[in-house]
Amino acid sequence: MRTIKVFDTTLRDGEQMPGVSLPVNYKIQIAKQLDKLGVDVIEAGFPSASKGEFEAVKEIANLGLNAKICGLARVVKKDIDQAIKADVDIVHVFIPTSKIQVEHTIKKTPDEIVQLSVDAVEYVKSHGVECMFSAMDATRTEMDFLKRIYKAVEEAGVDIINVPDTVGIATPFRFYDMIKKLKEHLNVPIDVHCHNDFGLATANTYAAVLAGADEVQVTVNGLGERAGNAPLEEVVALLYAEGFKTNIRMEYLVETSRLVERLTGVKMPPNKPIVGENAFSHESGIHAHGVLKDARTFEPGIITPEMVGHKRRIVVGKHAGRHQIKKILEDAGYVVDDEKLSIIVQKVKELGDKGKKVTDLDLFAIAESVLGEVSEKDRIINVDEVTVLTGNKITPTAVINAEVEGERKVTSAIGVGPVDATFKAVTELLGRKIKITEFRLDAITGGSDALANVYVTVEDEDGETFTARSAGADIVMASFDAVIKAVNYLMLKKKRKK
Structure with a gap:
């Protein structure tokens, strides 16, 4: 010594x-x-x-x-x-x-x-x-x-x-x-x-x-x-x-x-030993699973993050496993069943495969989006396919192929932009008057690949409203998902009233 x-x-x-x-x-x-x-x-x-x-x-x-x-x-x-x-x-x-x-x-x-x-x-x-x-x-x-x-x-x-x-x-x-x-x-x-x-x-x-x-x-x-x-x-x-x-x-x-x-002003790389942001961070499902049980499985052990003033982080990404995602969500107060967890894990991996760095905020947005969905058996609208076309010399057009109350429907609409065209195609799909009374878009993280958080409030001809949210790297598709969620909830609400 x-x-x-x-x-x-x-x-x-x-x-x-x-x-x-x-x-x-x-x-x-x-x-x-x-x-x-x-x-x-x-x-x-x-x-x-x-x-x-x-x-x-x-x-x-x-x-x-x-x-x-x-x-x-x-x-x-x-x-x-x-x-x-x-x-x-x-x-x-x-x-x-x-x-x-x-x-x-x-x-x-x-x-x-x-x-x-x-x-x-x-x-x-x-x-x-x-x-x-x-x-x-x-x-x-x-x-x-x-x-x-x-x-x-x-x-x-x-x-x-x-x-x-x-x-x-x-x-x-x-x-x-x-x-x-x-x-x-x-x-x-x-x-x-x-x-x-x-x-x-x-x-x-x-x-x-x-x-x-x-x-x-x-x-x-x-x-x-x-x-x-x-x-x-x-x-x-x-x-x-x-x-x-x-x-x-x-x-x-x-x-x-x-x-x-x-x-x-000299920035440290995240993988800097001992003090770097990733020094005690784990993404891989195998590593994270082991560390959650005993940190010594995938860390030196003799030096803990607390000893050097650091914190251990379990992070999400395309290598993440169910255990770590469930643990992060539970620590943040989310209650997730196995079915919803599978959907959340899949969405996280899809983002990771696109080269997106998935933050905790991204994960929470995805979780809230998934937890806010109507269960498959209760959905009024089940969408099989949606195609949105836009460009310099192309009129923004949306085409939707879906099943509405058991009936197969294909509709299309044009709009001033891809999101507007999508909203109008949903209205055509339902065959009834639906208004978008509120539409809000927030970027959760910076960069061109930022995850978008979309909030939509829809109102039907009877004045009934419902607000839903969705999250995704594709703004148009996130907007579409939010509208479909809101409409599904609104229609389910009216169906249950009857």
């Missing part, structure tokens, strides 16, 4: 994500949330980068948070002075160490790089401030030189070293081996910083912990340069699942994720 410290760099490396720029008030909100979450260190920014960055870091450093506040600096006195003036608890100094970066950036000899690093660490420590040292691009640096420079800064008094996989090229086995060798070579704590260029940031971070790393650098939602950094929520949940301790209050993970999503 080793305790692993969590170093969050959302406000520094996370903000370096293209398109992300956080004003001071946003940074303060995120810093307070990170402190509430329980991170051990908050890297608040790069104080020498700009005046605004300096002021943001200084404000955060003076908020009185429980977390230690860190500022980034190159191995130059000007940067270090700015970080110290910003009142940080830790100055994080770095220098390139891989051949490719040295050749194309600082152009120094290995001896000069080591000396610059030692001088920077000693300078930070002379001001009574903690110091972290990073050999930038460590995973592409020769191991002998990496050991040499880390040992030199250790002897200079560094408090912790960081091993960054700067360009995300590490793999778990190689990174494990690297950290293991450094752990055997050094006495200071080891921190790791993994990028996600090959989607291995979480795996590499976990491998480093297994090899002996003491601290992990992460960002909320995996924000950061290029493909981002190791996501805080994934790393923390995995460490918990594998028996490691952190100081993170996991019940605030989803809350923190959504705050950062809102303030940065």
